[in-house]
Amino acid sequence: MIRQRGAWLFLVIICVLAMSTGVRADGYDAFKGLEGTLKISGGTAHIPVMQELAREIMTRYPAVRITIAGGGSGVGIKQVGEGLVDIGNSGRRPTDEEIATYDLRLHRWAVDGVAAVVHPQNPVRALTSRQLQDVFAGRVRNWKELGGPDQAIHVFTRDEASGTRNVFWKKALGKGTIRKDADVVPSNGAMKTAVATDPAAIGYMSVGYVDETVQAVALDGVDPSVENVRSGRYPVARGLYSNTKGKPSALAQAFLDLLFAPEGRAIIAAKGYIPADK
Template identity: 80%
Template sequence: MRVRRGYLLISVFLWVLATASGACADSFEAFRGLEGTLKISGGTAHIPVMQTLAQEVMRRYPAIRITIAGGGSGVGIKQVGEGLVDIGNSGRKPTDEEIAAYGLKLYRWAMDGVAAVVHPQNPVRALTVQQVKDIFSGKIMNWKDVGGPDRAIHVFTRDEASGTREVFWKKALDKGAIRKDADVVPSNGAMKTAVATDPAAIGYMSVGYVDESVRAVILDGVEANVDNVQSGRYPVARGLYSNTKGDPSPLAKAFLGLLYAPEGQAVIADKGYIPVTQ
């Protein structure tokens, strides 16, 4: 009886494995017979997912080349609208004016939170929304005023083309002022490097970029993590969009489809985002 049960368990395991493998294989089947270059640019929060999937596509289909650049959400929307790239990524929904002007089609494939972040050695682990507003506006200039060391606060921000900046500015800062002397960095990756190397720093980044090199600040008692973004408890959240000018090309369509397929959804979750079904 034990032997039969063992065979049964092995059979079930092999069936599940084969089914999963088949689903993953099917995720890439849409690329079969395609060739050429797919150009992608825009929001930097998207890059870890895009790079992982692009590398796998190119490994399986050497006749396909996929290039991925950052630049921020505004750049992605503008470049795809002007026909410079095939897919323009944005960490915000394009405006009605942008959609109309460029004839955009939108594909939302993930949800993401944006967290205020500090250096791991900073003892300040939690802030209120009002404290965050006062820090970024310059009303609070020293960490000692929020329970930290007697040290001037070094504020980092993103440029106005950034979707990460827009959601943080709207939902965490309530469209309030940001210090004019704040240092501007060009991407989520650059923000992480800046904060990780400066014990006096505070910045903000996609939750998907947070690792042990920085600490996400607890905001009004709520941790900035995937579970709280998904439940709606953590309010500083946004959708991740990929946009095309009109109907996507066959190569772009295959890549966009991959984001909603089992393999793409697994990568999205692995990178710290919340997958959205099509």
Template identity: 85%
Template sequence: MAYRRGFLFICVLSCILAVTTGVHAGGYDAFKGLEGTLRISGGTAHIPVMKALAREVMTRYPAIRITIAGGGSGVGIKQVGEGLVDIGNSGRRPTDQEISAYGLRLHRWAVDGVAAVVHPENPVRSLTSRQVQDIFAGRVTNWKEVGGPDRAIHVFTRDEASGTRHVFWKKALGKGAIRKDADVVPSNGAMKTAVATDPAAIGYISVGYVDETVQALALDGVEPSLENVRSGRYPVARGLYSNTKGQPSALAQAFLDLLFAPEGRRIIASKGYIPADR
């Protein structure tokens, strides 16, 4: 009996040490002894989290340099696949063809909603799915048709390489048309700025980018809140991926592990995203 109690104590202690070590190794301490440059590009929804973590890592470890560029999901997938960067971010899951062609490994670390947004002065606060589809297709062209002021609607969209566009087009627009004269902007940040400075505008951005400069619209009566995204009530949502070409380098692996460590998860939540489990 004493032997069994001792064996059980050792097993429990081993489990505790394993869990503790795993958490410890996945945090900032995992960068000890590493040096060099980590190159990251792609989806712009990822950038607030990437920059916050990179700033902390480089402050702690001056021998490490982390560069972060946008360009959209398609750019991130292509650049990591071609070996131009170490991590390629995407706001959509890479296609099976992309995974096969580039030998990608996928790391999904957050869930993000995408919301239609208007200028705060616009009294419209909610639209139905049909109204959103009609506006972006150009079938509804004046705000007065959906309860707003007598003003022509100015539609903003993203280019076809954008993961934000992909999820909004698929889940909010039902893969419907987007009017050909819509103004195309290159990033979530640019979209927010465009809508925030145009009282006639409508666009769409990552929920993590929403602040007081724009008004996020409820869709079919459901607010694009973190709680509704998490529960699935708000349907326009997607995963945020950081992709690598095959086995990551030691520096890239440490950064990816940080996204799943408590330190990284706190940053992810603070930027308006829902941390995902491995």
């Protein structure tokens, strides 16, 4: 009896010592014993989170290689559906037709706002929905009509495969027209560069991409902040999805699980997005 009690006490001490020294499972442990290449493409709003996770995974597990490409939501859905990549990212929910055609499994791991942005030197910091729609439709073509400088408005947009464009067009522009002479850029990163280097520019991008190089514009008196997106006060928002064709591979499943683990959620929040529950 004394020996049994002693053995039990020894096990308790070992467990306490293990916990106190930080020996614990984390979201990256799912990659133990795995090897091979995980291919990811699609929505560009996802890329900051994907890259951060991929760097940490490949540092810990050199037998795992992860490639990440953009192309927009439509590209991500199409490429995963055709078996060209393991995970296809989209900044919109795939349509019922896409889900049925490609046997897609949807994994929504974050909520993201989409904000209109201008150059930091532009004094126009707030617009109504009607003003924003008039600007993108070309009915308003000079910043002086909005309280800004006497300067022609330079409109930037995304191509029709973009999930960022899709939500902005629906929820901010009310499915209105976009000027045919608007300059088209291929990604959120390219949009930030275009607007940051053009004092007459206006465009739109994921709230997660907004930094001091651009100025986010309040819409109908509501700033596109993470807090306002989370509360629902700022309505131009969407889910961020990582989609697979059928059941994910072991590598893809480990990556998807990490997005919902504490380590993944911390990175999602740090990049300006709102983590979603699994």
